[in-house]
Amino acid sequence: MEKTDGNVSESGNEMTLDSVRDSLIRQEDSIVFSLIERAKFPFNSPTYQESHHSSSIPGISGSLIRFFVKESESLQAKAGRYQNPEEHAFFPDELPPSLVPPHTFPLVLHPAAASINVNNKIWDFYFNKFLPLLTVPGDDGNYASTASSDLTCLQAISRRIHYGNFVAEVKFRDAPHDYEPAIRAQDRDALMKLLTFEAVEEMVKKRVAKKAMTFGQEVSLNSTESQGKYKVDPPLVSRLYDEWVMPLTKLVEVEYLLRRLD
Numbered sequence: 001m002e003k004t005d006g007n008v009s010e011s012g013n014e015m016t017l018d019s020v021r022d023s024l025i026r027q028e029d030s031i032v033f034s035l036i037e038r039a040k041f042p043f044n045s046p047t048y049q050e051s052h053h054s055s056s057i058p059g060i061s062g063s064l065i066r067f068f069v070k071e072s073e074s075l076q077a078k079a080g081r082y083q084n085p086e087e088h089a090f091f092p093d094e095l096p097p098s099l100v101p102p103h104t105f106p107l108v109l110h111p112a113a114a115s116i117n118v119n120n121k122i123w124d125f126y127f128n129k130f131l132p133l134l135t136v137p138g139d140d141g142n143y144a145s146t147a148s149s150d151l152t153c154l155q156a157i158s159r160r161i162h163y164g165n166f167v168a169e170v171k172f173r174d175a176p177h178d179y180e181p182a183i184r185a186q187d188r189d190a191l192m193k194l195l196t197f198e199a200v201e202e203m204v205k206k207r208v209a210k211k212a213m214t215f216g217q218e219v220s221l222n223s224t225e226s227q228g229k230y231k232v233d234p235p236l237v238s239r240l241y242d243e244w245v246m247p248l249t250k251l252v253e254v255e256y257l258l259r260r261l262d
């Protein structure tokens with residue numbers, strides 16, 4: 001099995017529930033590191049205000065964050081980012097075509113996966129609910145770096161949540177007879193029950209808090225000094241997963257399964 005950058009690069013046939021879960025676990029590292037970087041800056045509200053930049057800077061309409069994400073996605077689309085079925089843009093309607101030769105990613109997913117995009121929900125919880133908990137209030141003027149850190153967080157979180165497509169595909173292949181009746185009945189609640197593993201969710205929440213402690217500790221040569229100071233609050237990372245990341249992953253799984261027999 002060949003792995004690159006923590007992603008499963010294998011044909012669909014070799015994908016197992018364990019291998020897709022391994023990818024989710026590796027993606028936790030990316031998410032925790034991205035949060036640590038964003039938490040370096042205060043909230044920096046001018047990054048998000050509609051008027052602040054649009055009124056004063058010609059060429060930028062809307063907030064700086066929208067401008068930053070749109071322009072970054074446009075560049076990354078040209079460089080081929082969204083050819084990968086694991087990647088989903090926040091502004092998918094205005095993307096230029098890729099300029100690089102296409103890479104043939106293994107055909108794992110049902111084509112319906114291409115129409116599933118929950119990034120508007122991710123955008124909403126990230127900026128309106130989560131960011132005020134992650135950052136300290138304040139303004140240090142580093143708006144572009146702040147927007148850049150936000151984009152890294154958003155992309156890591158989005159990739160993880162949309163990985164639900166692969167998780168759902170593997171679950172379906174492992175037990176088609178369990179899933180087919182609920183899919184034919186278009187029964188969201190039954191699908192949600194079938195794909196939920198509460199013990200796994202508890203482990204995920206504990207592990208991401210532990211990663212926040214490990215990756216976000218102050219490293220000091222005098223080991224007694226660093227105790228209990230973390231760059232990102234470990235319980236907040238558990239909460240991020242509990243309230244938003246895992247529920248939206250499950251939403252993606254349900255949406256995918258509903259279309260799996262189309």
Ligand SMILES: O=C(O)C(=O)C[C@]1(C(=O)O)C=C[C@@H](O)C=C1
Nearest residue numbers: 167196197198200201204246249
């Ligand atoms: O590992 C799985 O089976 C998943 O579907 C992923 C996940 C998660 O988001 O972490 C979601 C639903 C399950 O209840 C457990 C974990």
